[in-house]
Amino acid sequence: MTSRPKMLPSTKVNLEKLDVMLVDDNSQALDILAQVVSGFGVRSIVRCASGDEAKTKLLKGAYDLVLTDAQMPGLDGYELASWLRHSGPDQNRFVPVLLITAHTRHSDVARARDCGANYLIAKPVTPKTVLERIYWVAREDRMFVESDTYAGPDRRFRREGPPPGMTGRRSGDLSAAVGHAETPNLSQDEIDSLMKPTKVSI
Amino acid sequence: MSQARRYRVPNRLRAMLFDGGGKQVNEALADAEARLSTLAEACDTTVRNLIVEIESAFGPASRGRERSSPRNLYNLVARIIDSSISQASPGLAEICASFCDLLDRCEEQNRWDWPAVDVHIAALHLLSADASLPAAARLRIVSGLAQLRQRRAEAADSPPRSGSS
Numbered sequence: 001m002t003s004r005p006k007m008l009p010s011t012k013v014n015l016e017k018l019d020v021m022l023v024d025d026n027s028q029a030l031d032i033l034a035q036v037v038s039g040f041g042v043r044s045i046v047r048c049a050s051g052d053e054a055k056t057k058l059l060k061g062a063y064d065l066v067l068t069d070a071q072m073p074g075l076d077g078y079e080l081a082s083w084l085r086h087s088g089p090d091q092n093r094f095v096p097v098l099l100i101t102a103h104t105r106h107s108d109v110a111r112a113r114d115c116g117a118n119y120l121i122a123k124p125v126t127p128k129t130v131l132e133r134i135y136w137v138a139r140e141d142r143m144f145v146e147s148d149t150y151a152g153p154d155r156r157f158r159r160e161g162p163p164p165g166m167t168g169r170r171s172g173d174l175s176a177a178v179g180h181a182e183t184p185n186l187s188q189d190e191i192d193s194l195m196k197p198t199k200v201s202i
Numbered sequence: 203m204s205q206a207r208r209y210r211v212p213n214r215l216r217a218m219l220f221d222g223g224g225k226q227v228n229e230a231l232a233d234a235e236a237r238l239s240t241l242a243e244a245c246d247t248t249v250r251n252l253i254v255e256i257e258s259a260f261g262p263a264s265r266g267r268e269r270s271s272p273r274n275l276y277n278l279v280a281r282i283i284d285s286s287i288s289q290a291s292p293g294l295a296e297i298c299a300s301f302c303d304l305l306d307r308c309e310e311q312n313r314w315d316w317p318a319v320d321v322h323i324a325a326l327h328l329l330s331a332d333a334s335l336p337a338a339a340r341l342r343i344v345s346g347l348a349q350l351r352q353r354r355a356e357a358a359d360s361p362p363r364s365g366s367s
Contacts, residue, residue, distance in 0.1 A: 007227055008227065009226065009227050009228035010226055010227070010228070011226065011227045012220075012222070012223075012224055012225065012226055012227075013219050013220070013224050013225070013226075013227060013230060014218060014219055014220070014221050014222070014223040014224025014225075015218070015219065015224060015230075016223065016224060017218050017221075018215075018218055024284075026281065026284050026285075028241075028244065028245065028248055028284065028285050029284040029285070031241055031244075032238065032241060032245070032284075032285075032287055035234065035237035035238050035240065035241060036234045036237070036238060037234075038234075038237055039230065039231075039232075039233035039234025039235070039236065039237040039238070040230045040233070040234055041224055041225060041230060041233075064214050064215060064218065065215065071280070094211040094212075096215055102280040102281075102283040102284055102298075102302070103276075103280055103283065103299060103302040103303075103306075104299075105303075105306065123283045123284060123286070123295070124283055124284075124286040124287055124295045125287070127230075127231050127234035127235055127238065128231055130234075131227065131230060131231060131234070134215065134219070135219070135227075137213075137215055138213065138215040138216040138219040138220070139216070141210075141213075143208045143209065143210060144208070144209055144210070144211045145206055145207070145208050146206065146207045146208075146209075147205065147206040147207070150206075154208065
């Protein structure tokens with residue numbers, strides 16, 4: 001997407017002090033992720049072989065980034081992210097979560113968006129893709145949204161509007177059709193304060 | 203109807219990433235690639251073993267393959283994607299993605315599409331066995347599989363003709 005912050009080759013990034021959690025039930029996939037983030041300079045890496053193990057560790061320590069496989073037996077990556085956002089411990093509730101999946105079905109992408117993850121990465125993992133997402137999370141200024149049905153980074157950030165093919169209206173949004181007024185009309189003073197006519201000298 | 207609350211949260215990543223130290227992006231990427239290359243041999247072995255396992259359990263010569271679930275094959279194919287880091291077999295991950303799409307459809311329709319499965323297995327075998335296969339040929343195989351999947355999906359969705367088997 002053109003509006004994402006561009007990661008230049010000469011940009012300096014410091015990942016040395018990050019506490020990173022990696023979650024995958026496939027040990028070789030964990031090795032791959034560990035080598036990638038080690039190459040970026042990360043020193044503190046905690047590896048978890050399941051979502052349940054990750055949950056236990058997230059309850060105890062604080063992390064700066066979680067990279068988790070989406071499909072796992074037991075607690076999967078989507079459920080882990082959703083648990084973190086809705087009822088995770090204070091120290092990790094807002095931690096950036098990058099979901100990783102081998103097969104990106106449309107339904108998986110929608111599920112990743114709705115579980116509160118920051119980004120979804122398609123395998124095979126490449127260092128550029130991972131670092132770029134970390135960079136985006138660090139650069140962007142997304143609000144955190146909390147409702148009965150969703151908790152996580154704003155899914156409609158940077159005023160880009162809804163994704164193509166989506167209506168994009170929240171349940172609390174007004175109807176697109178103009179109906180009868182539901183609140184009292186504005187008073188003249190209120191209208192004037194909005195219009196603010198001022199004299200200008202030409 | 204739920205009421206949404208929107209608020210800012212501290213961006214710890216930003217504070218750490220841009221604190222002045224560390225390394226340049228191109229250096230970080232090169233270091234990560236170098237570390238990944240130490241796993242290339244192990245990953246290639248895993249991929250080869252998985253393809254052998256797939257051929258043995260789901261290939262045309264395997265007995266009783268129809269009794270297995272498409273999900274079992276899907277899991278094996280997804281594990282190839284997990285381990286596809288080497289550039290030795292470009293196109294392999296794309297074939298696996300196509301294979302996963304096909305197996306998703308098989309699972310949804312609760313029906314194997316053996317001709318399409320066999321073509322995907324053959325393509326996996328070809329790409330992993332012949333490292334000298336030119337990039338253009340690999341690309342043709344990947345796009346050919348996409349066309350095949352499209353045709354098979356359309357055929358599966360259309361009503362059966364009388365007299366067809």
